[in-house]
Amino acid sequence: MKFRDGERVHFIDRKGRRYPLTLCKGKVFQFSGENIHHDDIIGKEDGVTVTMSRGSKFVVLRPTLPEYILKMPRGAQVIYPKDIGIILMWGDIYPGAKVVEAGIGSGALTMALLRAVGERGAVISYEVRDDFCKRALDNIRLYLGETKNLIVRQKDINEGIGEEGVDRVILDLPEPWRVVGHAAQVLREGGIFLCYLPTVLQVSTVVKSLKEAGNFIQIETIETLLRTWHVEENSVRPDHRMVAHTGFITVARKFSNEQ
Ligand code: SAH
Numbered sequence: 001m002k003f004r005d006g007e008r009v010h011f012i013d014r015k016g017r018r019y020p021l022t023l024c025k026g027k028v029f030q031f032s033g034e035n036i037h038h039d040d041i042i043g044k045e046d047g048v049t050v051t052m053s054r055g056s057k058f059v060v061l062r063p064t065l066p067e068y069i070l071k072m073p074r075g076a077q078v079i080y081p082k083d084i085g086i087i088l089m090w091g092d093i094y095p096g097a098k099v100v101e102a103g104i105g106s107g108a109l110t111m112a113l114l115r116a117v118g119e120r121g122a123v124i125s126y127e128v129r130d131d132f133c134k135r136a137l138d139n140i141r142l143y144l145g146e147t148k149n150l151i152v153r154q155k156d157i158n159e160g161i162g163e164e165g166v167d168r169v170i171l172d173l174p175e176p177w178r179v180v181g182h183a184a185q186v187l188r189e190g191g192i193f194l195c196y197l198p199t200v201l202q203v204s205t206v207v208k209s210l211k212e213a214g215n216f217i218q219i220e221t222i223e224t225l226l227r228t229w230h231v232e233e234n235s236v237r238p239d240h241r242m243v244a245h246t247g248f249i250t251v252a253r254k255f256s257n258e259q
Contacts, residue, residue, distance in 0.1 A: 003060070005042050008142050010067065011058040020063070020071045022142070032056075065115070068143050069108040075135040076105035079172060079196060080246050082226040084112045087170065090222065090251050091194040095121060097167040100186070102126035102157040102179070107136030109172060114140070114147055122149050126157040161186045171195040174202070177209035184213050187254040198247045206250055216252040223248050 003009060003023060011019040011031070021029055027038045034052035041050060046062045063071065066081035079087070087109065093099060095118040104110055104127040113123045127133050133154050140147060153162070158178040161169070168191060169183040176195040183193045193216060197203050203221055210216040223246075228239045 001062070002043050002045055003041055003062070006142075008063060008068065009041065010061050010063045010071070012061060013056075013058055018067070018071070019058075063143075065111060065143070069111070072106065072108075072139045072142075073135065074106040075129075075132045076103070078106045078108035080243065082224055083196065083246055083249065084109055086222070086224050086249055087194060087196065088112060088116050090220075090249060091168055091170055091192055093117060093168060093170075097121045098163070098165065099123045099168045099170060100126070100157075100161055100163055100166050100183075101170045101172075103128060103132065103173050104136040104152060105132060105172065107139040109170070110136060110150070111140055111144060113170065114144060114150055117149060119149055122151065124151045124153065124163055126153050126155050126161075128154070128156050130154060157182070166191060168192045168194065176202075177206045180206070180209040180213050180216075184215050184254060189254060189256045191254045193252045193254065195250050196247045197250065198245075200248070203248050203250055210250075210252045215254055215257065217255045219250070219252040221248050221250045 005023055005025045007023050009021055009023060011021060023038050023042055025039060025042065028035050029038060034054045034056055036050060036052050041060055048060050049057055050060055051057055069078055069081060093113060093116040097117045098121065099113050099117055101110060101113060101123055104125040110123060110125055117123055133152055161182045163186055165188050166186045167188060169187060171179055187193065195206055207219055210219050227242050230237055230239050
C-alpha cells in the first residue's frame with residue numbers, strides 16, 4: 001500500500017531509532033541539518049529507503065498499531081501494547097462483537113478493539129472528559145481513518161450503560177466496581193466483563209463486587225510481564241531494563257441463574 005498525504009509514518013535510521021512524521025503535501029522534513037520533501041515519500045511503498053539531502057539513508061515504515069500507540073500524543077496514560085494483546089484474547093474480542101468500553105483516554109485500547117470487532121461489530125466508548133474524547137478521536141482518525149464502528153458517548157459510565165445485548169464490557173477507569181451492576185444488566189448471558197487496574201486494593205474490591213453480584217463466574221485476575229532480549233553475536237541475554245509493573249487484568253463471565 002502506497003503512502004498517502006496526511007498519513008503517519010516512522011523514519012528509521014541505521015541504528016533502528018524511530019522518528020514519527022505526519023506526511024503533508026508541500027512540506028519539508030528537516031533532521032540533523034538535512035532535509036527531504038514529503039512529496040518524495042507520498043506515493044512510495046511501505047518499507048522504502050529514502051536518501052536525505054546530504055546522503056543519510058532512512059527506511060520509511062507505516063507504524064504497526066503498538067508502535068503508533070507508543071508514539072502518539074497522549075492525554076491520559078495509555079494501556080501498554082503487552083496488556084492490550086492480553087485484553088484482546090482474555091476478553092475474547094471477536095469480529096461482529098458489541099463492546100462497551102470506558103474511558104476512551106487517548107484511544108489506544110479503543111483502536112485495538114475497533115480492529116478486532118471489525119466492520120460488523122461496534123465499540124461504544126464512554127468518556128467523561130471532553131478534551132480526552134477529542135484527543136482520542138484525532139489519534140484514532142490519524143491511524144484508522146473513518147471508523148463507522150465507533151460510537152463515543154461523553155458520559156459517566158457509573159450512571160449507567162444505555163445499550164442492550166452487549167457482548168463485552170471493557171473498563172480502564174479507577175472504580176470499576178461501580179460499573180459491575182450496570183454491566184450485569186446489559187451484558188448478554190455468557191458475555192465478558194474485563195477491567196484493567198494498577199493496584200491490588202482495586203483488584204480486591206472489584207473481585208468482591210463481582211462475587212456479590214451473583215451472576216458472574218470464572219472470575220480470574222492475571223498480569224503480564226514482558227522481557228525483551230539483547231541479541232548480538234557474543235552476547236545473547238535479557239535486556240537489563242524492563243517495565244516491571246503496569247496493571248492487573250480481571251475477567252469474569254456473566255451467567256444466568258434461570259434453568
Ligand atoms: N484505555 C485508555 C486510557 C484510559 S485512562 C487508552 O488506552 O488510551 C482512563 C480514562 O477513563 C480517562 O480518560 C478518564 O477521563 C476516564 N474515566 C474515568 N472515570 C470515568 C467514568 N466514570 N466514566 C467514563 N470515563 C471515565
